[in-house]
Amino acid sequence: MEPLHICVRRTLPWDDEEAVAAALDPAARPMVELWNATFNLRYPAFRSRLTRIARESWSRIEDAKLTPRAELPPGALVAPVDDDDWFSPEIASRLLAERHPSRQGFHWNRYIVEAPRRRRRWPWARSRRAADTSRYTCGSNNYAVRNLPALSAALGGHVVASRVFDANPGLVRHLDASLSIQSRSLASQSAFEMSGRRARKSTPGQPAPEPTRDVLLGMYRSHRGFYDHLRLPSEVAWAQPYVAAMAELMHELRLK
Secondary structure, three states, rough: OEEEEEEOOOOOEEEOOOHHHHHHOOHHHHHHHHHHHHHHHOOHHHHHHHHHHHHHHHHHHOEEEEEHHHHHOOOOOOEEOOOOOOEOOHHHHHHHHHOOOOOEEEEEOEEEEOOOOOOOOOOOOEEEEEEOOOOOOHHHHHHEOOOOOOHHHHHHHHHHHHHHHHHHHHHHEEOOEEEEEEEEEEHHHHHHHHHHHOOOOOOOOOOOOOOOHHHHHHHHHHOOOOOOOOOHHHHHHHHHHHHHHHHHHHOOEOOO
């Protein structure tokens, strides 16, 4: 049977801190330095653990293989993913069962697991399904596409993928299923961006000040304990082991 190719977008060698430091986006450097000064687990080590949790989810997919973008066969069905997001073990079987010459791309319900921005009395621990609220057709990892010249640009990121899908409606199909989860952890890019917005007090259009320890600690308090209380609904119950792994990781993350 034709395999589904899992293709990881840009990642860093998280187990090699020197290599990470050399390749780190300069915009992220202040936050990483603040993280390392605040927590017992350094940022690369934490990200390495996130990647291991994600790879555990990928390893449970039958009829799937992890393939670098440069090695993708022409015409292969490819599911792009960030290095910390999760896939259902049924994703390959569901997508490959839909094979048809007229179907060159698929997208499915977008599901996000993220801690609330601030503590709430009820319900303060919940995940967010954003299938109907995103302005983009494709999210971080809720689409797959054939590696064809007309569609391969979709492999680069969800914004470009959304444009490709929207321009080719006759070639793509939506599946009413939750076959993946975007995991927005304390160390995710979206969390970093949120910390910058919270710290921003500058004039619009000017560079924002560096994030502060108080902002990072507030986010840490929101995330710590979140995974302990999170019980996923049946449509994504396959991801409960990864929620448990995140809970364990967050308990290991302590203040210096």
